[in-house]
Amino acid sequence: MIEAPPALALTGASKHFGGLRALDRVDFVVNQGEIHALLGQNGSGKSTLVKIVTGVHVPDAGARLELWGKPADLPMAAAHDHGIAVIHQDLGLVERMTVVENLGITSGYGTRALLPIPRRRERETCRKLLSDIGLDVPLDALVAELSPAVRAGIAIARATRLLQGRADHFLLILDEPTAYLSSEGSERVMSLMRAVAKSGSSVIFISHRLPEVLSVAHRITVLRDGRVADTFNASDGDHRRIIASMLGRSLEQYYPDRTEAPIARPVLQVTGLTGNRLNGASFAVSPGEIVGFAGLVGMGQEEIPYLIGGNSKARSGRAELNGRDLLGMRLGKRIQLGVVLVPGNRQRDGAWLAATAQENIALPTHLRQPASFPLLLGRERRYATSQMSRFGVHPPLPDRKVSMFSGGNQQKIVLAKWMSMAPKVLLLDEPTQGVDAGAKYEVLRILVEAAKAGAAVLIFSGDYEQLAHVCHRVLVLSHGHVVAELVGGGVTESAIVHAAQGEWRGSALPASTGLSDDEPLRRSDFN
Amino acid sequence: MLDSRKPEQHLEGARTSGRPPLGDDLEPPVATRLVTRLTSIAARIAERYGLVVALVVAFVAFSIALPDIFPTLGNLKAMIDSQAIILLLAIAVTLPLRAGDFDLSIAGLMAASGCLTAQLMTHGVSLELAVLAVLGLGVATGLINGFLIVKVGVDSFVTTLGMMTALNGLAYAFVNNSDITNLPSSLLNLARFEILGFPNVVWIGWLLVLVFWYIYERTPLGRYILFIGGSRDSAKLAGLRVDRLRMGAFLACSIIAALTGVLLAGEIGQMDPSVGSQFLLQPFAGVFLGATTIAVGRVNALGTVVALYLLVVGITGLQLFGADPWVTDVFNGAALVLAVAFARLAARANVST
Numbered sequence: 001m002i003e004a005p006p007a008l009a010l011t012g013a014s015k016h017f018g019g020l021r022a023l024d025r026v027d028f029v030v031n032q033g034e035i036h037a038l039l040g041q042n043g044s045g046k047s048t049l050v051k052i053v054t055g056v057h058v059p060d061a062g063a064r065l066e067l068w069g070k071p072a073d074l075p076m077a078a079a080h081d082h083g084i085a086v087i088h089q090d091l092g093l094v095e096r097m098t099v100v101e102n103l104g105i106t107s108g109y110g111t112r113a114l115l116p117i118p119r120r121r122e123r124e125t126c127r128k129l130l131s132d133i134g135l136d137v138p139l140d141a142l143v144a145e146l147s148p149a150v151r152a153g154i155a156i157a158r159a160t161r162l163l164q165g166r167a168d169h170f171l172l173i174l175d176e177p178t179a180y181l182s183s184e185g186s187e188r189v190m191s192l193m194r195a196v197a198k199s200g201s202s203v204i205f206i207s208h209r210l211p212e213v214l215s216v217a218h219r220i221t222v223l224r225d226g227r228v229a230d231t232f233n234a235s236d237g238d239h240r241r242i243i244a245s246m247l248g249r250s251l252e253q254y255y256p257d258r259t260e261a262p263i264a265r266p267v268l269q270v271t272g273l274t275g276n277r278l279n280g281a282s283f284a285v286s287p288g289e290i291v292g293f294a295g296l297v298g299m300g301q302e303e304i305p306y307l308i309g310g311n312s313k314a315r316s317g318r319a320e321l322n323g324r325d326l327l328g329m330r331l332g333k334r335i336q337l338g339v340v341l342v343p344g345n346r347q348r349d350g351a352w353l354a355a356t357a358q359e360n361i362a363l364p365t366h367l368r369q370p371a372s373f374p375l376l377l378g379r380e381r382r383y384a385t386s387q388m389s390r391f392g393v394h395p396p397l398p399d400r401k402v403s404m405f406s407g408g409n410q411q412k413i414v415l416a417k418w419m420s421m422a423p424k425v426l427l428l429d430e431p432t433q434g435v436d437a438g439a440k441y442e443v444l445r446i447l448v449e450a451a452k453a454g455a456a457v458l459i460f461s462g463d464y465e466q467l468a469h470v471c472h473r474v475l476v477l478s479h480g481h482v483v484a485e486l487v488g489g490g491v492t493e494s495a496i497v498h499a500a501q502g503e504w505r506g507s508a509l510p511a512s513t514g515l516s517d518d519e520p521l522r523r524s525d526f527n
Numbered sequence: 528m529l530d531s532r533k534p535e536q537h538l539e540g541a542r543t544s545g546r547p548p549l550g551d552d553l554e555p556p557v558a559t560r561l562v563t564r565l566t567s568i569a570a571r572i573a574e575r576y577g578l579v580v581a582l583v584v585a586f587v588a589f590s591i592a593l594p595d596i597f598p599t600l601g602n603l604k605a606m607i608d609s610q611a612i613i614l615l616l617a618i619a620v621t622l623p624l625r626a627g628d629f630d631l632s633i634a635g636l637m638a639a640s641g642c643l644t645a646q647l648m649t650h651g652v653s654l655e656l657a658v659l660a661v662l663g664l665g666v667a668t669g670l671i672n673g674f675l676i677v678k679v680g681v682d683s684f685v686t687t688l689g690m691m692t693a694l695n696g697l698a699y700a701f702v703n704n705s706d707i708t709n710l711p712s713s714l715l716n717l718a719r720f721e722i723l724g725f726p727n728v729v730w731i732g733w734l735l736v737l738v739f740w741y742i743y744e745r746t747p748l749g750r751y752i753l754f755i756g757g758s759r760d761s762a763k764l765a766g767l768r769v770d771r772l773r774m775g776a777f778l779a780c781s782i783i784a785a786l787t788g789v790l791l792a793g794e795i796g797q798m799d800p801s802v803g804s805q806f807l808l809q810p811f812a813g814v815f816l817g818a819t820t821i822a823v824g825r826v827n828a829l830g831t832v833v834a835l836y837l838l839v840v841g842i843t844g845l846q847l848f849g850a851d852p853w854v855t856d857v858f859n860g861a862a863l864v865l866a867v868a869f870a871r872l873a874a875r876a877n878v879s880t
Contacts, residue, residue, distance in 0.1 A: 018559065310764055311763055311764065330766075330768070331763070331764070331766045332766035332767070332768065333766075334766070335765075335766040336766075341764060343761075343764055348758070348760050348761065349760045349761050349764050350761060350764075351758070351761060352754050352757055352758045352761055352762070352765075353757070353758060354757040354758070354824070355750075355753070355754065355757065359750060363750070363754075363765060364765075366747035366750070366751075367766060369747070371746060371747045371748035371751060372742075372746050372747075372748055373746065373747065374741075374745050374746060375745050375746060375747065375750075377745075
């Protein structure tokens with residue numbers, strides 16, 4: 001049997017920007033029908049590589065490119081006509097338009113600009129596009145009403161449509177399509193990718209989420225400092241191998257050391273907290289303790305941080321900080337008492353992107369003084385600079401706009417901002433979302449330090465591996481209740497998954513969940 | 528291929544290999560860094576003070592071209608006097624604009640207030656009581672704007688467009704559809720009394736500029752207002768009382784605009800109810816053009832003065848060259864559009880460096 005030529009074979013690709021080398025003699029091969037994960041930290045050269053393939057960047061002399069066995073000119077021109085399309089993280093859909101309207105927008109609705117759109121044929125085309133990747137969604141639904149996973153599917157369908165009729169073979173490049181999705185959402189997107197690959201097209205998949213990379217990718221290429229650090233079949237590798245090649249160090253160093261669980265009277269006592277989905281959750285957290293909250297999407301745990309430290313209104317229940325109920329207080333008051341929320345949507349809620357790092361970091365220091373008090377700009381600047389270097393924000397330039405920093409550094413700025421208040425309760429919604437591996441370590445290290453300094457740290461996350469590595473205790477929620485509490489050695493990734501899934505399937509938790517013997521899984525007493 | 532991704536991703540890949548893996552930003556060698564640093568500082572200075580330089584250049588150029596009529600004390604005074612009312616309105620409207628809301632009703636409110644003052648005072652009401660009445664009108668307008676926009680959630684552009692029209696109508700009602708002349712001298716003195724050669728109305732504008740410069744650049748309050756204008760959700764979660772601040776911005780803006788009406792009546796000595804429409808656009812042109820200088824990309828007080836004076840120098844110069852009066856509107860309209868376009872381009876250049 002003659003093996004089909006690879007969909008894409010790039011050899012000897014280097015790229016310099018001025019004196020800086022972004023890519024160094026990279027060889028990169030993607031086979032037909034393959035899902036190829038492209039991994040690496042920010043700055044490792046992933047984007048540069050993708051941009052060479054799509055013709056945005058011109059590589060240095062000496063690179064060669066073959067597409068489906070035929071040599072292609074570099075720099076690439078008209079990637080679409082060669083069958084290559086990129087789907088960016090933001091997807092580029094128009095929210096206020098329907099599915100059909102979105103699907104046609106990049107391919108002229110199958111007609112010319114001033115000619116009428118062939119409505120029936122257009123709907124037929126769209127229906128087929130969607131069913132090809134196994135997506136069942138009403139054609140007239142507004143994109144704004146759809147879940148993020150379905151939106152990703154529509155972006156994929158739209159990209160395939162763009163390529164149809166222009167080329168015989170397709171290569172889709174998905175740039176972190178799952179970064180902001182729940183675990184079910186990303187599962188859905190992964191099955192979409194599998195459907196695309198099954199049809200013979202190839203997929204390049206960029207992601208920071210290793211479990212899904214390992215489950216969906218056929219092959220993996222890891223870049224580090226502009227070079228290929230490793231490339232292997234997904235079945236031959238694991239977490240450790242990926243992280244080791246991404247970071248140049250091992251997984252043990254990927255998470256900060258776990259500290260001893262403190263024994264102290266709780267600082268935060270929550271009883272019967274009820275929101276839209278949350279239905280009477282009760283728990284207590286001690287100073288210095290790191291508690292994780294897990295559960296499938298929509299089970300209520302994601303509401304907790306916004307009820308305690310945000311603008312959501314609780315229907316009933318109490319959340320007491322040293323005996324004082326927080327829920328009736330206005331938010332500014334809660335913040336002054338040391339209850340701090342780091343929201344999941346950093347771009348929208350967490351940071352003031354248009355302002356400088358200094359202005360962001362100094363914000364809490366103003367809340368303690370009258371608003372008309374003069375600013376001490378010199379002192380503020382020195383303070384911001386020292387906070388930035390203390391929390392590893394790179395580069396430590398206080399005058400830089402927050403929007404100009406990478407995701408990891410933005411999150412460190414948000415944390416640096418709140419840490420100055422020595423918070424008593426720190427509520428974190430997906431604190432390492434959209435953050436690369438190196439910065440993730442630093443963000444978690446900051447949280448561990450905060451706990452050491454006496455903060456009660458509550459992490460709400462779908463990244464169970466991370467919860468298992470840093471938390472003293474993990475509470476699992478289902479249908480608005482705390483259904484399981486994992487403590488000490490019982491805090492493992494598989495135990496969290498089992499606890500979350502078990503209740504979801506409507507069955508009781510299995511007796512044996514693969515936990516270590518010394519700490520059995522406890523059904524919570526709370527409900 | 529369209530590259531619509533986040534700015535920091537443009538930096539990806541630009542890194543030397545000898546660095547430890549932590550941190551995720553670029554760090555070029557020292558010499559390159561110094562050069563880029565210096566050029567970026569130079570670029571920033573040019574960006575910050577470009578409009579100031581333009582003002583100086585325009586002034587010098589017209590002075591050379593028209594040495595007998597342009598650089599005279601009389602012309603200088605005339606130019607500054609002509610901007611006094613516009614400056615007051617512009618400073619007022621920086622508040623809601625900085626907080627992310629439009630207020631188109633200021634000129635209408637000023638006209639209505641001026642007419643109310645004129646009518647009351649020609650009927651023997653004292654200046655103090657007239658000011659009090661105008662203050663009431665201002666507070667009412669600010670509260671209505673704020674309530675509809677902040678509490679009900681109506682778009683600020685739409686709300687204040689409606690309010691502007693209603694207030695312009697009220698101006699006619701206050702004066703019974705006719706001009707009022709022969710205003711009492713106490714009112715005239717309020718606006719026209721001169722200190723060091725400039726009338727009160729000019730000094731009040733300059734004083735407001737200083738006050739608002741201080742608030743915007745040197746107090747947390749100024750930052751809060753900017754914060755809610757830039758990232759409203761984020762500001763809410765940071766514990767700021769966003770609704771209250773937005774309401775306050777509308778209220779303060781309306782109060783200043785209403786009191787400007789009193790000064791306007793005093794300055795021109797008579798009230799014509801149609802006066803509002805002449806003052807609608809120029810304050811906005813000044814604020815938007817001003818946002819491209821001093822504190823670049825932000826609505827700010829000093830930039831607003833510089834922009835207004837640049838506009839008046841340009842217009843006066845052209846008129847002294849013999850241009851027709853319509854030049855004023857064309858010039859102001861074009862300046863507004865160009866200012867916004869420049870701001871966009873500057874933002875884009877920032878992203879790609």
